[in-house]
Every structure is written in C-alpha cells, then in structure tokens.
Amino acid sequence: MTSRILNCNLRRYFCRTNQHIEFGTTKTSSDKQSPPSPSNNQTQHEGLSQECREQIEQMEKLKSDNEMLTDKYKRALADMENLRKRTQRQIEEAKLFAIQPFCKDLLEVADVLDLALNSLEKVKTEDGAASLDSGVHKGIKMTKEVLLKTFKKHGLVPVKPEGQKFDPNLHEAVYEISKDQSNRPAGHIAHVLNIGYSLNDRPIRPAKVGVVKME
Known part of the structure; x- marks a missing residue:
C-alpha cells in the first residue's frame, strides 16, 4: 500500500516537472526574435538606390534647364544691344542725311x-x-x-576726280578716249565734264567724266 502511494506521488512529480520544462522551452523560443531575411535587406537597398537615381536625374534636368535659360538670356541681351546700336546708327544717319x-x-x-x-x-x-x-x-x-x-x-562738298582711277560707284563715264590722247593711265579719268558732290562722305551725285580706254 505504501509503495503504491509512493509511485503515484513520483508520477505526479515527473508530470509537473515535464510540464514546467515544456512551458519554459516554449516561452524561450517565442521570446527569441527572428533575424531579418536577406530578401528584406535587398528590397530596402533597391528602394534607396531608385530614389537616389531619380534625384540625380532631376538635378541633371534642372542643370540642363538652367544652362538653356542662361544661354537664352545672354542671346536676348546681345540682340537688345545690337538693336540699340542699330537704332542709334539709324538716328545719326537720319540727322546727317535728312x-x-x-x-x-x-x-x-x-x-x-x-x-x-x-x-x-x-x-x-x-x-x-x-x-x-x-x-x-x-x-x-x-x-x-x-x-x-x-x-x-x-557736309556737302564737291568732288573733282580728274586723274583718279575710274570707280563706277562714284563716277559716271560719259565717253572714252584712247591712251595716246591723254597722259593719264588706262582706266583713269582724263576729263571732268560735271563735278560730283558728296554729303557727309556719302556720294549723292556722281561726277560725269571722260575715261582713258583700257587696252
């Protein structure tokens, strides 16, 4: 009888001990945190790389736009300066030749x-x-x-080109003479029939001349 009671108590003790061991093991395993998987790290890295690339592309675009606008600004300034000079020159010419x-x-x-x-x-x-x-x-x-x-x-002065080389932009040839009829070189003005005039160094009437014939 006594041995039976002892055996029952031993069984109860071992059962409780096993329960405590299993419970501790389960709690310990549940408290441990699983390390991050390599796939999660790779995903985060790829996300950061994509964001950096987008920012770099945006900066490059802004830089290109800035250079383009700067070039347009400089061209506009140059055009305005040329327009100012041309207008000033036209005003001065209008005063001179009015x-x-x-x-x-x-x-x-x-x-x-x-x-x-x-x-x-x-x-x-x-x-x-x-x-x-x-x-x-x-x-x-x-x-x-x-x-x-x-x-x-x-500013209006007479032009007497006798002896000068004939220039169709400044002179009007009325006739030609042979070289043996003049001591002037060929292609030069031998006689002035009607003097010309220039206004502020701009010819306004060509001189009518006789020219030594070219050989």
Missing part, C-alpha cells in the same frame, strides 16, 4: 552758276580783252563762293 533731297535741288543752282561763270570768261569785249573784271562776273563768282561755303557747313 537734308539730302534739299541738297540735290541746290546742286542745280550751283550748276547754273558754273555755266554762267564759264560763259562770261569766254565773252570778249569789242577790243578783244576778256571781261573778267566785269561787275556781273564778280557778283556771280561771289555768289558761287558763298553757296559752296554753305554747302561745306552742312
């Missing part, structure tokens, strides 16, 4: 005075003396001098 039509009309007056002077110099008195000292001649000559001074004051 009287050009009026000057061309006055050239006819100068031509008439030249014809009058040339005619009077050829007129002779009854006794054969040239009438260079006549009052009419002096009056016309003085008028021509005053007119030329007024021309010069406003």
